[in-house]
Amino acid sequence: MITKINILINFFLVQIISIYFVLGQGHEESRLLLDKVSKNLLSKENMNFEFTYKLENSKEKITQEIEGNAQISGEKYKLNFMDIEQIYDGYRTYTIVPENEEINIESGDGNSDLMIKPTNLITFYTNGYGYEWDIKQIVLGRTIQYVKLLPIKEDSDVKYLLIGVDINNLNLFKIIEIGKNGTNTTLKIKNQSYNITLPKNHFNFNPELYKDYFINEDS
Secondary structure, eight states: OHHHHHHHHHHHHHHHHHGGGOOOSSOHHHHHHHHHHHHHHHTSSOEEEEEEEEEEETTTTEEEEEEEEEEEETTEEEEEETTEEEEEOSSEEEEEEGGGTEEEEEETTSOOTTOOOHHHHHHHHHSSEEEEEEEEEEETTEEEEEEEEEESSTTOSEEEEEEEEETTTTEEEEEEEEETTSOEEEEEEEEEEESOOOOTTTTOOOGGGGTTSEEEEOO
16 A cells, blocks of 8 residues: 555655756756756745646546645655655655554665655756757746656656746746656646745654554664
């Protein structure tokens, strides 16, 4: 159960966090726009937003749409997705599954797929894509410019990514991943707010709240 959920959570985190650091070779306009978005997001003390995650595969007749929300501050985050809560406090990742009364705890120093740290994504995404200037759309009065990210590695499962940016405020609008296997995923970001007041313990895990849960902790 946790493994399947982690795949979806990891996809979400990679798409959101990696955009902060996607700066590389490619079309000059694309690089400049992503540079501005990166600078804008990194200048914020924290970020709070809601999102809609949609997975589609017409060949397999699969359509899945899920709502979620997240708060990010530096490397710390709290994510609510698929009735799962995941917390990263800067040292450890806590995946809380209320339905199963189960918690998975992993160290930030491990190599598990659970561990998503922004610093680990910087180098990977800097060298992993080529860039192209793509379409511009007007959505409810907002001007959305898309940048296409093309994986450099031929064995990548991803055909390309489309990153939609609101050029008026440099906020992320939508992230679309086109898979080579016919599976497409869309992450639409909404209700963003920045530099909000969060409780000091917002990114801390409190075991007192989960006394009856089974805890799976790495050694």
